[in-house]
Amino acid sequence: MARLSPISRPDRYAQRINREQSPWRALTVPYVSIMLASFIPAVFLASVMPIFPPLGFVMLVAWRVMRPGLLPMWVGVPLGAFDDLFSGQPFGSAILLWSITMIVLEAMEGRFPWRGFWQDWFAASLAIISYVLFAIVVSGATTTPFHVFAAVPQIIFSVLFYPVLARMVAQLDRFRLARTRRVG
């Protein structure tokens, strides 16, 4: 059928007989990937300075920027709470900062609806930089310039890592919407 008329199957993700998207997968992949990303930095040992990008947050921003409207705006509450369990920040800091990020990104998108790779990267970088700096402020320790200096490599690494993570999110999104076999 697709060979006869290309427009009858507009994309690779549409339903076919016994092949359709799995609702389970479509709904859980973003959340699971963000939670996994929140957990990953916690199993590495950084005794000297923060070396790891705040992966959970970068993942959240990537999903938010790649797929606007997929995550509800209040998603910072459950996912932020999960991140707080492992990040070492005082509980509540990620809930607060992730919620604010969702609001700001939504408002920015309403204001500047035009998007592209560079704008996305720019917006995500701004979000990451301000997140890392605000996270230092609410970390429970008195903020000194040394904290900010120590965070510079982490910030640079996070910003450079964003496009890679955005590609990974795109792959995950393809996996999320891929047709799966459904018997019965």
Place this chain on the structure above:
Amino acid sequence: MASPSSRRTGFSKKAQYSVFTGYVFAGLGALLGLALLILSLWQPSSLAPLRGAAQDVTAPAGTATAVVRKNSTNWWDYLSGYFEAADQNAALRKEVELARVKLAEAEALEQENERLRALVALAGSEIEPVAVARLIGSSASSSRRFAVVNAGREDGIEVGMPVRSPRGVVGRILEVARNSSRVLLLTDSESIVPVRRTSDSTVAFAEGRGDGLLRIRLINLGVNPFEKGDVFVTSGAGGYYRPGVAVAVMSEVLPDGGLAQLIANPAEADTVSVEPIYEPEAVAASQIPLEQPLSDELLSDEPQVAPPPGGAPDASENE
């Protein structure tokens, strides 16, 4: 590319309301986060059980990565060893010759030490570790420096116990869960350890600075006697750490102390041991407000965190 048209509300009241509700919920979420944040900054222990439970659940994953980390660092050493073998061999030969002499001297000193101890009737000061554990994780993306060890309340660990690796002090237990606990590392900016210089016992504080270095602050201000390369060990003041454990090496001298680098990098430690608090009485006494006079009842009211190790001076000295 503009955002998908389905996200534009247009004139649909329903769509407009749903966007508005999204903002309201997200705003409420932010307020909830702020409230929780203030609560956990004001009462850090109030939400610690939540985190402890999460740590307990994920401890196996951390243990697995700890094993991998150990093997991978060994692998790197193994590989780089090929390139440095000859130089290293020569240097090590020289060092071993010196070390043999020092070892003989140390043995003599040890004998003398034992004789003197017997003279003043002090019991041997060997401290048995409460638990030997692995570092299974850390706050690698946060500006605070915490680590997690895979031993907890069930292994007898309690808050305040010092954690050390074979090379020196790593930190102090901050929160205890059932089978994992959180360690405040020396490099955290809230960590302070009383230290002394090995050569002449000049006392100072070693504070974490948040960027991996320790700030050494002299207690007695005056002419700064420190030099680059000085080694600092715990002084035993404060009661948490037992004296004589390596902490840091001075790397830069400043007017009122200096900057020092860690001796025991936790990332290189395979296992760490958690030791009992050196002098629980001193720790208990330091937690009584200044306005209250110190008395025996007050001190005994405080929970005894660990039995006093052999050789600890009598509690009456602290009064």
